[in-house]
Amino acid sequence: MKKILFVSVMLFAFAMGAYSQSATTTASASAVIIAPLTITVQTNLHFGTVMRSAAAGTVTVSPTDGSRSALGGVTLSALAPLHSRAVFRVDGETGRTYSISLPATDVLISNGTDQMEVNTFTSDPTPTGSIVAGTSTLYVGATLNVDANQASGAYTGTFDVTVNYN
Template sequence: MAALPVMLGAAPALAATQTSDAEVEILEQLTLTQVTGLDFGTIIPSATGGRINIRRNSGVCVAQGGVTLVGSDCQRGEFLVTGPSRQRYRITLASAPITLTHVSGPATMVMDRVRINGNRNKRLNAAGNHTFFVSGRLQVGANQAPGVYDGTFDVTVDFR
């Protein structure tokens, strides 16, 4: 039996090149502006604790327990978001509790609920803006020390 010689050689390489596109869209940043601050108003405490609740959808302020609202300065906080037309965004609020501290002493009160009106997922209008409101519930202690109390909390808006 005779052997047949086999020639092994390199086959020519078949290569292909394709040019591809790369793209990016740069969006205008979202801007968040506080229009009015959250204000639980002017209150008179009593020997019994109570609370002030600002309704998130209506802004109505309700005193419960041993607390009396005086005047009409109780209001939701109002925020304005601006950015690209029709952009969707999400609101994130600080988690409660949030402490309000007497401006000249150690006394405190606690805001144990922080909420926005409606869903936290929102959309800017055609002009590129949208307003939303923040409300809360403030726990007032029995015989709460008189004076002004203040505190801060974070409100964040992000693209979604």
């Protein structure tokens, strides 16, 4: 009988301990709302008018100052249309930074039958930009590869520029 009483008391004691133990804490919930990041083309990239020759060459437009240079068998012309670096407006949350992604592979531009490669895309700023007063300006340049005796014509194509918040 003493054993039954002892076991009963012990079970009751452990059961009471299990019910009397509890703990509570408070956690907070929060959120930060920011303006969406958008990018808009202000000026398209244009290599200007170039004269071909029997030798291949390249034309590069700088994103930093918009200057144009040539190497190899191409001659730069002052005839219209004139060259221009690409200009983008990036809008977002003031004080935030963003990363810039440019084409990593060749982009083809065409006159409808013939093609040329555009590559070595660069930007200013690079590799990140900052939003000041809700906006930022992003400049993009690249290199145009002109084949020997490249066919005449107006060549066009597109390329993607992506920005993401850091």
